[in-house]
Amino acid sequence: MTNPLILKLSHAADLQDEDRALLRRLCARPTAITARTDIIREGDTPSTVRLVLRGLACRYQYLPDGGRAIFALLIPGDLCDLHVSILGRMDHSLATLSACDVVEIPRAAIQFITDTNPRITRALWWATLVDEAVLRHWLVGKNRRLADQQLLHLFCELLVRFQAVGLADGDSYPLPITQIELGDILGLSTVHTNRTLQGLRAEGLIAFEDGRVTILDRERAWEMISFDPGYLHLKRRR
Amino acid sequence: MTNPLILKLSHAADLQDEDRALLRRLCARPTAITARTDIIREGDTPSTVRLVLRGLACRYQYLPDGGRAIFALLIPGDLCDLHVSILGRMDHSLATLSACDVVEIPRAAIQFITDTNPRITRALWWATLVDEAVLRHWLVGKNRRLADQQLLHLFCELLVRFQAVGLADGDSYPLPITQIELGDILGLSTVHTNRTLQGLRAEGLIAFEDGRVTILDRERAWEMISFDPGYLHLKRRR
């Protein structure tokens, strides 16, 4: 299997063989983490950068009312906290949703890369900018889209992101989470999340079962939400 | 008047006199831009970094339905697009809301700073991280707060940000925008924005008139929304 980090960063820079070798060395010796386990907690001051190689993780925060808000999903190839040591203190937490393989990259290794390898450095900054663009789109969607369009948008975005790291199977990809967690992501109640899913299933647009999402009618789904993956800043697939 | 960029970055690093002098030189020769004018348009590939020295600007996007979504406010001291040239193409626009003074900083000047001045470099990255944290909080608020709490949260956040650049007058600061624009920021209809404002006014919590916001009862306002400015990562005021 090709390394998801390399696949992802290839969208941002023309990586050379030496770059790929360097990135592969970074990914040696991942740590396996079980599902639903905190990786970094609010208040921590992490000194290493983390990289998800396998599985699904999220950024989240508990709220005064006891609820949980999830405001980012990390799929293989995604980095956490490339630069968060500058802030000193995490203002939110990270946790696994499924079982994950995570690599801890020492600060010195990142320093070495940014000092010596402009191609990879550029690609890393590209990745953080894309993360921010995703966040903006979630906010716009929350403000302006109904629940069914929001859900469809999330599923379409994830399809493109999984395809970008070679982990989609046609129009299908793994998403082993509960409807409760899906509600925490979308900011919807469990009940409404369930009803929205049923609506989209009845339309024949999507399937969400056995921990997988399948977009059954991508043409129509994209049109319904005017989906434009441009904000992910990926290269067209060859 | 002290330079807002210097005041802002002082929260992130112990600037030396030479740093301040360098930053002041950066801010020489601002351009005056009238209210409601685009600074950068979606699709552009800006080659300079911009800095707001005076006035209010925003990041926004027009939506398929013709509406406008505003997902960031820029106040004096805020930078736009420190690194966006990496993405090649803007996926949203920036515009002034009030009359602004904006500085264009050549890419070479940023390059020079990041190559030679680690204190300012660190402070600049800090600023982009804070921007991201603000974005996350807007998303969480949208998901989990009612309109009145959202509005209150926005007004409290802006108070803290204005205080951080020395532009607040007690618990009051300038916000010369219409209720329509406020609705675009909060993702609420104009009608509901208006009614929400009336509710908060009737509670004696805030005033919003003549282009200024005043938090009339900060104690109670903060408590109502469990406001914790920690996510802005500012130093305590002395």
Place this chain on the structure above:
DNA sequence: CGCAGCGTTGACAACCTTCAAATTTGGTGG
């Protein structure tokens, strides 16, 4: 077998949007 968590359903209430219209405000030209 019993339990706990998840998915599903129904009924109802709350929040917010939309539509339509009246009122106020601010700017411009006579």
Place this chain on the structure above:
DNA sequence: CCACCAAATTTGAAGGTTGTCAACGCTGCG
């Protein structure tokens, strides 16, 4: 200074979307 116009604010009413509460069935696991 006043008349006029456009834009913004405000009000009312109705309808749609989503949340909350409560209950039930299902599934996997000890």
